[in-house]
Amino acid sequence: MRLYSRILMLGSAPQTRGSIAAVVDGYRAHGLFKRWPVTYLATHGDENIVHRVKRYGTAVRDFGFALGQHGQMVVHAHLGAGAGFWREAPFLAAALAARCPLVLQLHGSGFDAVMKPFLERAAAVCVPCEATRAWVRSVSRNAFTVLTPPPVAIDVAAHEAKPNLIVFLGRLDASKGVHDLLEAVAALRAAVPDVRLALAGEGDRAGVERHAEQLGIHDAVKFTGWVGPSGKRALLEHAAAFALPCYEAGMPVSLAEAMSAGVPVVASRVGGIPEAVVDGASGYLVAPGDKTGLERALRKLLLDRALAARLGAAAREAARRTFAPERALRAIETVYESVGARAPRVDTPLKKPELKKAA
Numbered sequence: 001m002r003l004y005s006r007i008l009m010l011g012s013a014p015q016t017r018g019s020i021a022a023v024v025d026g027y028r029a030h031g032l033f034k035r036w037p038v039t040y041l042a043t044h045g046d047e048n049i050v051h052r053v054k055r056y057g058t059a060v061r062d063f064g065f066a067l068g069q070h071g072q073m074v075v076h077a078h079l080g081a082g083a084g085f086w087r088e089a090p091f092l093a094a095a096l097a098a099r100c101p102l103v104l105q106l107h108g109s110g111f112d113a114v115m116k117p118f119l120e121r122a123a124a125v126c127v128p129c130e131a132t133r134a135w136v137r138s139v140s141r142n143a144f145t146v147l148t149p150p151p152v153a154i155d156v157a158a159h160e161a162k163p164n165l166i167v168f169l170g171r172l173d174a175s176k177g178v179h180d181l182l183e184a185v186a187a188l189r190a191a192v193p194d195v196r197l198a199l200a201g202e203g204d205r206a207g208v209e210r211h212a213e214q215l216g217i218h219d220a221v222k223f224t225g226w227v228g229p230s231g232k233r234a235l236l237e238h239a240a241a242f243a244l245p246c247y248e249a250g251m252p253v254s255l256a257e258a259m260s261a262g263v264p265v266v267a268s269r270v271g272g273i274p275e276a277v278v279d280g281a282s283g284y285l286v287a288p289g290d291k292t293g294l295e296r297a298l299r300k301l302l303l304d305r306a307l308a309a310r311l312g313a314a315a316r317e318a319a320r321r322t323f324a325p326e327r328a329l330r331a332i333e334t335v336y337e338s339v340g341a342r343a344p345r346v347d348t349p350l351k352k353p354e355l356k357k358a359a
Contacts, residue, residue, distance in 0.1 A: 011078035013045030026151035081110035128251035129272025151328035169254035172203035177245030184295040259319035
């Protein structure tokens with residue numbers, strides 16, 4: 001097997017919203033980039049359109065320069081669905097044309113069969129859960145898939161008396177079930193008058209606020225906007241329950257973070273969520289759109305704190321077994337070994353092309 005002394009990783013800029021940045025930040029924080037010869041190229045971020053175009057152009061330039069300078073190397077690309085895939089497709093095509101081993105790491109859900117040519121030619125396809133692996137195999141039976149859970153290590157201090165606070169981490173749109181959650185909270189107020197809901201995320205905030213006002217619970221809902229690691233920690237530290245009633249999912253990083261923090265969860269029975277949550281043992285699972293079941297499960301957790309504590313402890317233990325950083329990083333390192341990447345790190349940084357001033 002040919003050995004490769006460089007790994008070129010493509011993904012989101014640091015602090016970008018979404019699972020790609022969260023997973024890459026976890027890899028970086030727990031030493032993957034120190035142990036392996038990884039050069040990271042951020043192809044996109046949360047900037048305005050001008051800065052996005054500039055960042056993408058810089059990534060294209062640096063990617064081409066890396067291929068010209070070093071020849072074949074492992075290319076590890078983090079991919080979302082839809083626009084996220086098409087944004088990275090030129091890089092994937094260039095890597096395959098240069099005969100570079102291509103590692104694709106899928107995030108989220110909603111992928112399309114148009115990815116089939118890349119799935120079939122990739123050296124490895126990394127998936128966060130068995131549900132995503134099943135989808136890959138339905139599109140490309142011969143794709144080499146590897147289970148690579150997200151690295152999560154949130155551990156918050158235990159509080160004896162938590163407020164009746166429900167936390168939601170995710171995009172504010174219908175597909176994430178946020179409107180269903182509002183209706184469940186409205187129904188819950190009869191049994192738990194002081195229930196509060198913290199919605200941490202961006203999206204259709206105006207529409208969600210209108211719905212909360214129509215339900216008469218606007219005073220019980222707090223919109224925090226997108227929050228980074230410290231903000232998540234603070235919310236989860238005070239949360240009595242975590243809710244994610246989404247309609248589709250891969251393996252949500254927010255779910256893994258809540259479980260790792262020991263917060264009892266109520267989530268939809270979709271995607272990879274049932275692989276992480278055992279209904280009635282480490283949380284509660286409800287059908288997407290089942291607002292009555294969602295309200296019932298949340299009511300149990302808020303009214304029976306002993307039950308909530310048991311489920312939270314079981315969730316933390318399940319998360320430790322599945323999402324512990326050492327487990328997650330070892331899975332990626334096994335992929336690198338399988339495609340011929342060589343460790344330890346070679347400390348010869350990628351030189352950037354010099355830009356000459358016009359005469």
